Amino acid sequence: MKLRIQHRTAHTYERPVSFSDHALFLRPLNSHLRHVTHFEVKTTPASRQRWVRDAYGNLVLRCNFGLLESQELSFDTMTEIEVGEDNPFDFILDAYATGYPFSYREPDLTALRPYVGTQPAKGAGRVLDWFYTAVPNPMQHADVVQFLSDLNAAVAREIDYVRRDEEGIQDPDTTLQLGSGSCRDMAVLFIAITRQIGFAARFCSGYLYDPPVEGSGEHLYNRAVGSMHAWAEVYLPGAGWKGFDPTNGILANGFFIPCGVSHDPKAVDPIQGSFFAKDSVASTMEVSLEIERIDE
Template identity: 45%
Template sequence: MKLKVSHLTRYEYDREVSYSPHLIYMRPRDSALLRVNHFHFNISPDSKIVWTRDYYDNLLAWAHFWERSATLSIRAEFEVETLDTNPFDFILKPYAFTFPFEYEALHKFNLTPYITPPFDETQAILRNWLDEHFVDRPKETLPFLVALNTLVHQTLTYNRRYEKGIQPSTTTLALGTGSCRDYAVLFVELCRTLGLAARFVSGYLYDPSPDSAAYGAMHAWAEVYLPGAGWKGLDPTNGMFCDDSFIPVAHAAIAESVNPIQGSYYSPDPVPSKLAHSIIVEKIT
């Protein structure tokens, strides 16, 4: 599938301010299943862009500003071709056919940041929730993951929160509601509690329905490491394995690590500000 994305974030202040270097996660993650055919930044005020890789090997841009301005505008426009039409096109290693399984020693070491379980108190709450709601657990690994993903999707009510940050997983369970990033963090922590390596993913989803959770916004989901298959995306917000409608940008063990735009502004006095954004994901025919 060929997709075109336009992502604009605009900050407005009531006077000119100075800006720290801004870290930007907006460029999609190239792979054998995703080709970035075009990418362009349009940033005002003028900035110097330095491309680097972070500790998760995500591609990120540092924007260095020299001018003061009352407006900061960051627009990313790109075209991609996604090829993951069948997310179940893999063969698990025999020891991972059924769950629970134990990762090989080398895999377990390399996966340490993604397999480390939550704090004991959080684990206890998650285990109690699983014992109450996830009773008839499939024995085979793939049906197990499908059932867990479906459970989270069907149990929670989606709410496009506009508050900053991510809810703790226990808060999401207590409220029974959350945004896509809250669903993703809950699913990641449930997987780690069960002994599965999992990580948070930020990106875009093509879903033209105005009622979609991803319509006009970035999207978040999870990836689980399966021996023989590698990292496989699961989206608990929509209750599905990730296919060619998904455009991953960045992944991390800690969700806040890959907030799309990270930076500060400076002023000798308090300055009121406004934030506006626009995200359009279109299919190219």
């Protein structure tokens, strides 16, 4: 299928300000099932643009505004992408990694070190206590995919989704204490748990195509229609990086379109940059996002 993604982010300031370079993690990552056929970004004010491939293989568009000052900063992105069908269970694991626990082998382990860490990260000291009560057979499981699916489903079941438009991510302990969080908060909770129990996991930011159900207009999975989505990926030997969406308790299929992956969620914030002013300046932000199928 072929999709068109139209994404606008607009900031308005109470008086003219100047801007640093802005880095955009908005271009979908190509794969054997995803092919970007068109991508463009129009900015206000106008910018000089250049592409950079970062340390994680993400394609980053850097926009330079020079010395221009403006009361508006907007990014209008239009993407067309061809997406193939993806059965999330269509893979074969290496024999040593079919059950839990297992240990990564070289040379995978060398490449995966940034994504593993059995010691609790700051703000993630309570996650294992929760894990032991929420997941069946937490110490040993014959089917590693079912084990991770159980954890994925437990986060979706026990944590209420709330849309949070403010910047930043809750630490996992706060998400557990509140019993609620955004998609990025739930992904970070899932990652904190999987790392502490021996898996390599990374954060994924991108788009989720979830057409409304015919006749109802409701969406099954995209709870924050008009916003980008976040989920997690776990490295499984023989299968590679496999996506788990704890917001919905499902494995990622072809409708999940990643734009940035990293061991650190802050590294793939969709739009990164600053503005400069002599004094404090109030600002507002508006975001719109529309994803439509264009091959029907």
